[in-house]
Amino acid sequence: MSASQTARLSDELEQWLNDEASDKTLGGLVGAFGEKSFAILFVLLLGVPALPIPTGGATHVFEVIAALVALQLVVGRRTVWLPTRWQGLKLGGERQQRFLTSLMRFIRRLERFSRPRLTFVFHHRLSDVVFGLLVIGGSVAAFVAPPFSGLDTLPALGVVLVALGVLLEDALIAAAGVLLGIVGVALEVVLGAAAVHGVESLL
Numbered sequence: 536m537s538a539s540q541t542a543r544l545s546d547e548l549e550q551w552l553n554d555e556a557s558d559k560t561l562g563g564l565v566g567a568f569g570e571k572s573f574a575i576l577f578v579l580l581l582g583v584p585a586l587p588i589p590t591g592g593a594t595h596v597f598e599v600i601a602a603l604v605a606l607q608l609v610v611g612r613r614t615v616w617l618p619t620r621w622q623g624l625k626l627g628g629e630r631q632q633r634f635l636t637s638l639m640r641f642i643r644r645l646e647r648f649s650r651p652r653l654t655f656v657f658h659h660r661l662s663d664v665v666f667g668l669l670v671i672g673g674s675v676a677a678f679v680a681p682p683f684s685g686l687d688t689l690p691a692l693g694v695v696l697v698a699l700g701v702l703l704e705d706a707l708i709a710a711a712g713v714l715l716g717i718v719g720v721a722l723e724v725v726l727g728a729a730a731v732h733g734v735e736s737l738l
Contacts, residue, residue: 544702545642548575552626552635562622565615572615573608577601577670577698579626582638584677585691594687595678601694602674608667611660645699645708653706666701670694673716680723689719 551557551567558566564579565572580601584594604615625631656662673694680687693716700709 543646544699545639545646548635548639548642559626560622561617561624561626564626565617565622570613571702573604574666574698574701576604576615578638578642578695578702580604581670581674581677581691581694581698582641583634583691584687585695586634586637586641594691598674598678598687598691602671602678605667605670605674609664609671611663642699646703649699649703649705649708651704654704656706657701657704666697669697669713669716672720673697676716676720676723681727684726686719686723686726689722690716691719693717693719 547568551564552559557563561576564575568575580597583597600621604617607616626635673690676690677687677694680690693712693714696712696715697709698712700706700712
């Protein structure tokens with residue numbers, strides 16, 4: 536999965552969002568960004584539970600979509616395939632705009648200290664497979680987190696950072712995302728075990 540550093544990611548996204556002629560849907564985003572759309576979709580889909588943004592419990596839908604898109608990356612697809620219904624998912628509503636504004640702010644902060652590091656690791660078929668598996672793992676971890684516990688935040692944020700590391704070709708950011716995801720999964724296991732033990736002690 537390669538990413539060009541000729542323009543900042545935030546500038547590319549902002550240009551697409553502000554272009555009145557662009558199709559502000561998931562399908563339009565995939566068409567506009569090509570191979571980059573894998574990583575950009577992961578940032579958008581997992582950014583909802585990662586920030587976190589109130590969605591009325593819809594974050595599980597985004598996690599499922601992210602896992603299914605990541606599976607395409609694992610099996611070797613070069614471009615994202617989305618069902619027609621998903622392609623038409625709007626990104627231009629008021630709620631979506633608030634989310635995108637928050638996400639853009641986060642990306643710009645990251646870009647201040649990001650620079651290409653170990654870029655050779657991002658240009659291999661194996662790296663795409665590993666990337667896809669990490670997204671699937673993080674999506675599943677976020678999905679199984681207890682509702683309203685906030686434990687889905689760290690695995691989701693880990694995926695977002697890995698995806699941004701791929702887009703910015705910065706191995707340090709990608710590694711930080713992997714570490715954050717591992718911490719999130721560990722917290723889920725530890726706190727989940729403690730909750731089960733607590734329930735058992737009451738019985």
